[in-house]
Amino acid sequence: MVDQIKTLDDYKKAYKNSIENPEDFWEKQADSFKWYKKWENVLDWNFEEPNIKWFEGGKLNITENCLDRHLETRGEKTALLWVSNEPDGEDKTFTYQELYQEVNKFANGLKSKGIKKGDRVVFYMPMVPELMIGMLACARIGAIHSIVFAGFSSQALADRVKDAQAKMIICSDYNKRGAKNIQVKSVVDNAIKMDCNSVETVVVHKNTGGDIEWNDKLDVFLTDLTDGVEEYCKPEVMDAEDPLFILYTSGSTGKPKGVVHTTGGYMIYTAYTFKNVFQYQEDDIYWCTADIGWITGHSYITYGPLLEGATTMMFEGIPTYPDAGRFWEIVEKYKVNQFYTAPTAIRALMAKGDKFVEKYDLSSLKVLGSVGEPINEEAWMWYFEKVGKRAIPIVDTWWQTETGGIMISPLPLITDMRPTFASYPLPGIQTILVDTEGNLIEDNNVEGLLCIKHPWPGILRTTWGDHNRCRQTYFSAFPELYFTGDAARRDEDGRYRIIGRVDDVLNVSGHRIGTAEVENAINETFGVVESAVVGYPHSIKGQGIYAFVITKGQINDEVEFKRLIESTVRTEIGPIAKPDIIQIVSGLPKTRSGKIMRRILRKIASGDMSNVGDISTLLNPEIVEEIKKKAPTM
Ligand code: PRX
Numbered sequence: 031m032v033d034q035i036k037t038l039d040d041y042k043k044a045y046k047n048s049i050e051n052p053e054d055f056w057e058k059q060a061d062s063f064k065w066y067k068k069w070e071n072v073l074d075w076n077f078e079e080p081n082i083k084w085f086e087g088g089k090l091n092i093t094e095n096c097l098d099r100h101l102e103t104r105g106e107k108t109a110l111l112w113v114s115n116e117p118d119g120e121d122k123t124f125t126y127q128e129l130y131q132e133v134n135k136f137a138n139g140l141k142s143k144g145i146k147k148g149d150r151v152v153f154y155m156p157m158v159p160e161l162m163i164g165m166l167a168c169a170r171i172g173a174i175h176s177i178v179f180a181g182f183s184s185q186a187l188a189d190r191v192k193d194a195q196a197k198m199i200i201c202s203d204y205n206k207r208g209a210k211n212i213q214v215k216s217v218v219d220n221a222i223k224m225d226c227n228s229v230e231t232v233v234v235h236k237n238t239g240g241d242i243e244w245n246d247k248l249d250v251f252l253t254d255l256t257d258g259v260e261e262y263c264k265p266e267v268m269d270a271e272d273p274l275f276i277l278y279t280s281g282s283t284g285k286p287k288g289v290v291h292t293t294g295g296y297m298i299y300t301a302y303t304f305k306n307v308f309q310y311q312e313d314d315i316y317w318c319t320a321d322i323g324w325i326t327g328h329s330y331i332t333y334g335p336l337l338e339g340a341t342t343m344m345f346e347g348i349p350t351y352p353d354a355g356r357f358w359e360i361v362e363k364y365k366v367n368q369f370y371t372a373p374t375a376i377r378a379l380m381a382k383g384d385k386f387v388e389k390y391d392l393s394s395l396k397v398l399g400s401v402g403e404p405i406n407e408e409a410w411m412w413y414f415e416k417v418g419k420r421a422i423p424i425v426d427t428w429w430q431t432e433t434g435g436i437m438i439s440p441l442p443l444i445t446d447m448r449p450t451f452a453s454y455p456l457p458g459i460q461t462i463l464v465d466t467e468g469n470l471i472e473d474n475n476v477e478g479l480l481c482i483k484h485p486w487p488g489i490l491r492t493t494w495g496d497h498n499r500c501r502q503t504y505f506s507a508f509p510e511l512y513f514t515g516d517a518a519r520r521d522e523d524g525r526y527r528i529i530g531r532v533d534d535v536l537n538v539s540g541h542r543i544g545t546a547e548v549e550n551a552i553n554e555t556f557g558v559v560e561s562a563v564v565g566y567p568h569s570i571k572g573q574g575i576y577a578f579v580i581t582k583g584q585i586n587d588e589v590e591f592k593r594l595i596e597s598t599v600r601t602e603i604g605p606i607a608k609p610d611i612i613q614i615v616s617g618l619p620k621t622r623s624g625k626i627m628r629r630i631l632r633k634i635a636s637g638d639m640s641n642v643g644d645i646s647t648l649l650n651p652e653i654v655e656e657i658k659k660k661a662p663t664m
Contacts, residue, residue, distance in 0.1 A: 059298050290491050308442075381569075
């Protein structure tokens with residue numbers, strides 16, 4: 031097992047050691063796993079290309095480390111505790127032995143359909159155990175999983191399937207979420223029609239048993255794949271640098287890109303950060319409420335916890351069904367020790383009043399976690415006071431799809447906490463701030479652009495099919511640095527507070543959405559000439575989406591037209607990208623070179639009308655007044 035920091039002194043020593051001797055530090059953690067063959071080289075890297083290789087030549091299988099390795103000592107321990115959408119539904123548990131068996135069978139099922147090492151398998155599934163079992167089954171045979179959040183549209187799914195050239199899609203028939211029963215298979219059927227020619231098989235998990243259309247050429251039920259197969263599947267021998275998964279995420283330009291994580295480094299990094307940030311102890315019950323379709327679910331529902339032999343919970347439902355006490359009811363029922371959620375959920379529950387949280391016994395809790403977006407002070411205090419009863423540490427964890435695991439976070443009861451501060455970098459993470467010219471800012475009590483100057487094992491290696499895009503996006507802004515896209519404040523003691531994205535990426539309810547993606551979708555609407563999308567402060571979602579739209583001529587029915595725009599966005603991306611506010615405008619503020627001045631639009635969208643700044647360099651300064659006048663009052 032990887033090292034566990036217990037005291038402030040341990041942290042200081044580990045941090046110092048990890049900076050002075052990063053290779054020794056990580057090699058020691060790597061040694062605690064099962065490898066079929068040791069690596070030739072701990073680290074080989076440059077950030078120019080970039081070329082980053084951890085433990086190359088080392089041979090392993092991550093599922094051997096998540097499952098087989100625990101059988102002797104934890105075979106009867108609960109690995110997965112799955113909680114149904116329905117409060118009176120049948121929850122399920124899988125011991126390490128049972129999870130191991132299911133993964134082996136699923137893996138053999140995949141093989142029977144011709145899936146082999148290096149093939150891409152896309153999952154489009156709700157939060158059911160089969161999703162976790164399936165992703166591990168892929169890893170068992172060396173297939174690369176790419177999980178697409180089941181709230182995305184057919185178009186968004188098709189874009190990802192085509193980019194990954196996936197051979198198989200695994201889905202369910204329907205998805206139970208709160209009181210809703212959402213179609214899943216039909217979304218896949220529509221995606222398939224959008225030229226997803228690489229797909230040879232669609233595997234359907236019967237979740238509700240509801241009606242679905244059937245395509246004899248492609249479709250097969252999951253049970254047909256796994257019934258009667260061999261119980262054991264020999265793990266594929268993987269190189270540490272073989273890809274483990276692709277996860278698509280939004281950037282400031284173009285379509286979402288496929289972030290690639292490889293096997294060895296990701297394994298070590300998720301295990302180390304899980305064990306330390308959550309201070310997991312052997313009999314703890316750990317619950318992360320994220321969806322496995324996002325990186326948080328990959329690293330901190332599946333891989334990190336299983337690597338450390340933890341009991342990890344997975345919840346099918348939503349925080350407000352049947353009422354806003356659901357999370358707390360589950361915490362009480364299963365005596366959850368570590369609870370990890372997003373600020374948007376905290377704000378939504380806070381808005382429903384304290385009575386829901388006060389009703390339940392939350393005394394089992396030891397650590398509260400937050401992830402995905404900046405947590406405002408009010409939400410932090412509510413979490414601390416109402417959920418943690420002022421006794422439990424909050425870990426505000428900053429990280430990204432690209433970082434693979436948590437980068438900056440307090441260590442509970444070890445390092446101190448300051449509300450809204452993600453605080454100190456974890457061992458191995460060399461955070462720095464630079465100004466817009468890339469000059470290093472050495473002082474404390476400053477703001478700057480957050481960069482990392484040395485690789486850590488969990489860093490992305492490339493973007494699928496387009497390495498240059500990886501270089502451009504993360505490694506070209508400042509030479510020899512990984513640029514996060516975030517601005518941060520560093521306080522007088524060196525704690526970091528994340529301010530937010532400085533690029534055109536929005537963070538809506540913790541979901542990352544590119545403004546360009548939303549604009550492209552809006553522009554597909556009949557009657558739209560051009561659009562500009564910006565974020566604005568939203569009390570529950572953190573950021574809301576504000577769209578300024580230029581139309582072709584006069585629109586007769588504005589309400590209907592806006593509805594049409596919303597429905598196009600749903601079709602192109604999914605409901606999470608639906609604009610909260612649409613304002614029809616006759617022009618957009620542009621520079622003489624034709625660039626939209628988003629700075630001005632952001633001010634207007636946030637209601638800061640009196641302070642739009644200098645507009646004298648605009649091609650059309652008069653448009654600013656017009657937009658301001660017609661902006662809806664919030
Ligand atoms: O802006 C930061 C914000 O979420 C971005 C990464 O989004 P994604 O790749 O979807 O991963 C989210 C889950 C790891 C970051 O660039 N972010 C994430 N965590 C925090 C945060 N902002 C402030 N505080 C955090 N704790």
